[in-house]
Amino acid sequence: MELTRITSLDQLDQYRDDWSLILEENHNTNPFIEFVWVYEWLKHVGDEYDMEIMLVKQDGRPIGFIPFIHKKRWFCHTYTFMAFGHANYMDFVVYNYLLDDVIEFVFDEMIKVRRNVVFYLHGLLESGKTPKSLELYLQKRKFVFSSHRVVTPYINLKDVIIEEYMNKRKRLHGLDRREKRLRKNGNVKFLRVGPEEMELVFQLRDKLWKKKRDTSGFSKDKEKAFYLSLAGVRNGPMQTELDALYINDTMIAFHYGFRCRGRLLVYVLAYDLDFEIFGPGRILEKEKILQCKTDNINIFDFSIGYEPYKFEWNTDEDYTRKMIFSSNTSKANGIRRFLTLKESLIERMKRNYSFVLFIRNTIGKLLFIFRNLFRKAESKAIKEEIMAYLTSVKEYVFERKRYIVYKLDGKEILNLSGSKSFIELSINDAINSFDIANNHMKEICRKIYGGFKGFYPAGILSFENIFWINEKMLRIDHIAYHEDFRGKCVYIDNWNNVTLRDICTFVQQHCKAKTIYVTIKGNSKKDIAALKELGFTFSKQIVKRTYFGVSKYYVTE
Template sequence: MKTIIITSLQQLESYRSNWTEILEENENDNPFIEYGWITTWWRYLSGDNQLFIIGVQHENEMIAFVPFMKKKGLLLERIYFIGYGQANYMDMIVSDKWKETVIRFVLEELLEERGNIIFHLHGLLTSKGTDNLLIQFLSEKGVPFHLSKVVSPFANTNEIEMEKYLKKRLKKDSLARKEKRLKKLGKVTFSTLTADQCDAMFKLHQKRWKNKMDTSGFSKGPTKEFFEELVSLKHEAFQTHIHALFFEGRLIAFDYGLQCRGRHVFYMPAHDDDFGAFSPGKIILKELIRSCVENNISIVDLSIGFEPYKYDWNTHIDYAYRITFSGSNYYAKAAYEFLKLKEIFVSYLKKYRSIVLFKRNTLGRWLNYFRKQDKKKAWSVFHKNVANIRKFLFERTTCYVYKQSIHQKQQESNVNPYKLISAIDLMNDDDSRKDLEKLIRRLYLQNDGFCQERKSFWVDYKVIRLHAGIEEQLPKNSAYVYDCDLYESTMAGAVLARNHQIEHIYITDFNKNKTLLQKGFKLKKAFVITTIAGRKFIKETRYEKGKEQKG
């Protein structure tokens, strides 16, 4: 048995058939170790790494390939699996009967010859067994090592009764209701994207992550070019499938998925935050699982990570291990101890979802402003955050609730100049696009918007909004008018034209409003809302027949 060090793609090409035959024999379902994925990644993203694939030959037959790359430093050589940063899972290209022998043969040789070496091997799925063989070898040799792991939830479609499986999950997150409401607002379609349609996907990903800390680089530079190239690859054992969800022709969610034999990896999902109220990412995941069931794909891999939604859809859990160990050299041991402490610290932080979200969302937004050198925007956000802290510590506001009784004759006597606002109107209006997420959410909550030229107002039929996060249920047959600069009697006509059963109109103001009283409204309640260290205290005052009654 001997090793052959492969240091170029040209050299590797001569072993392509050996590589693919081993994976075919194993019925490999890990797309990240397929020949096409490995070589494409290297062409675009190898950077200053050096190719260091170790081929193992036995009796003139290639029996294994260990897909390493190395980075040389002043005092150390670092060994990684190829694909580090993009490959969720990695492994050795070797049949099960040779795996243990190859691991021992290759690592013994490397550790004996190179004392100044440190290994940082990621993505070893525990279900494949390589991690256990590595641990066993290192333990026997007395080589210190550190393990860290990340969860990898998946759904086994062979164990799914589709209707029963979906019923439970659609009910839990009200997903059926959300999808129904989305379809009520416009045409919803589910399809797959081709290579020439990728621009819309990358634009959506950029929009989703522009104010967040995106460590994937999916839609930028060489990484973007790499993922574009994967879509174009043909005649490979793995394929790229981009499932997409459209609303009125607009892409609102996608999954950049990698499919290899019986496994589909839900690799890079993203959705349009403007439509976040409808959970489009979960809708596309539901459709993806349905598609996998229909096409006999047995594993829907929800990818690595602790995101809560994955636990709503998985049937099983796997783990991807990262193993770090070093040679006997003093500097290698010191580097190992440093990486070990770093891994422990990072793993500890990732246990706390709030820290992860703060880093990704809040810190990412701040850094984005400074990267753009948008000082005005940065200071605006800073002052807004300071104001929010002040309001969190102490704030007192008074919300006055006004009520007007209306009658059917108002609809007949008033011309209704208002048009009902649709989702398409909001998407096409320049001013609305600035607050599209907030406005689309109103439609999800079944609020109605009305507009006339540049004037508009909104109506809620369920609650009165008193303050941020504080609501009061509306009485039956009532409507709450909000986002209204100046109330006009024609607004009541528009509300009645939309809902003939409305008998009462409610409006709120943070000041006493004489104009509303002159237009027939009566002051019904006042709420004094005091915030102290985040806790809200509410004092309600009722008004009956012009007299104040405390309650």
């Protein structure tokens, strides 16, 4: 065997066919080691690194490639697999039947040339051959090594009866209910989209992670160019699949993944935070699983990580390893011990999902505030975050909120011919209103999901002018109180004194309600006087008291 180092893209491109032939014969399902993925990464991102791809030849014929990145630090040489932080899996590109021999030859040669050397290899799937072959080599040479694991959930679609599988999961987190309510409010479509939609994809991803700690770099300039180039790969053994969920013509979720010889890998999944209440990410993932089953995909791979949604969908688990070892010199051993300690701490932290959320969300919000403290464009968002935090602390320690419920029984309020006309608010109306779409969309979605219908005066659409009716329950969102109706009743929310008479007339006509309920917060004399003038009478008082996170409701009839 002979060993050659490939250090440039031009050199690498000469071996495109040899690289691909090895993976074809191995029936490779790891998209990250396919030539097109590696080549595009090196082209767009790899210029920051010192590339050293080890080429192994036997009798002049290429039999293996090891995609390394080389660094020299602390008077020691460090070799890692390329694309760390981008490629969730990595491996040697070597004919399976020669793997043991190639591993022994390559590492013996590298350690012989560079005495102080450390290897830090990520992304080795335990279901593959490489971890076992590498362990055998290390034990044979009596090298000290450490191995660190992260769970890798997946669905074995080959053995799944899709109807039974979906029936067990469609009610998780009210998925079935959420999807029905979303479809009720617009034309919901699951579509395969192309690179031309990538700008929307980046915007959606940025919106979701704006106030979170994001380590993926998906939307950074170099990474953008890289992922955009991959989005156009639609032929060959590795293909990029970009799917999106739309309501009418608005994208509210996307799935960016890779297909490779019967495996579909979920790489990036994001949704519009404004529509979060409807669970668009879960709806999209459900549709994608159904599509993969139809397309005869065997493995639906959620990739590495302990996110709870993965364990709600998966049927099986694999594990992905990082293996750290070094030559037997004091310098190399010292660096290996340091890297091992660091990786052990990271491994423990990632297993504690509450800690992961704290770093991602709480620390992410703090970083967002500090980064944008003196930027006028984000001053409103920063103020909202600070006020929300102070309010949550105050309400946790002590909170007292009081609402009075008034009702109107079986009366005609006005002659209907003189009342104003109101138009029912649709999701499309809200999306097409600049102010609502940018400032109030999340609240609109929460109201609609909560069973409310919104109405606004004809020709005057603004968030302040929308009143809400609920024909199923008395629902006071500010104190999380609800009470189901019996009979023909309706609850009106966000009314005002000026239009209350017209609203009540409209509601009686539109809903044919026998009883109308409204609420006022506190004890506003002006509101009470307006209600009594129309014939409303006191129904009940609801008080919510909270002491150090423990809440109680007091209802007085």
